[in-house]
Amino acid sequence: MLDAAHPWLYVRVQKPKSRRKSAKIQHVKIGDPAVLSFLQKLWQSLGRNEFLCPGSPAVFRRRWDKILAALDVPSGAHLTPASLRAGGAIHAFQIGTPVSDLLWRMRLK
Known part of the structure; x- marks a missing residue:
């Protein structure tokens, strides 16, 4: 806005x-x-x-892998973009976000 x-x-x-x-x-x-x-x-x-991430899923995956490499995340960690959702929820909880807010944000029952 x-x-x-x-x-x-x-x-x-x-x-x-x-x-x-x-x-x-x-x-x-x-x-x-x-x-x-x-x-x-x-x-x-x-x-x-314009698309924020133009290209095929394979292009996205190569870029994802390069980002992880730049952050020194070992390839054996097998992190995917979906890992960000769970990791973000854990981080939010650890800094004090109430579970009820996390459930709402993640659209969980």
């Missing part, structure tokens, strides 16, 4: 990969100031209709 009172970003995932039946379009809300600053620098030159 580009409003200082709402310092977050929504990202729409049009074709999410899911092993279970899920929504055809999913969204994520990003509110961490450091992440927002990074994404703004990364994406500021993109046009309105």
Whole structure:
């Protein structure tokens, strides 16, 4: 919304990969100031209709692997983008986010 009172970003995932039946379009809300600053620098030159991550799933995977290598994450850790969801939930819990909020954020019962 580009409003200082709402310092977050929504990202729409049009074709999410899911092993279970899920929504055809999913969204994520990003509110961490450091992440927002990074994404703004990364994406500021993109046009309105350009993809944030163009290319095939194989291209995405190669980029993911390069990011993990740059962070010195061993390839034997077998981390996937799905690992971020669980890891993020654990981190949020450890810094004091109530379980009820985590359940709502993750759309769990």
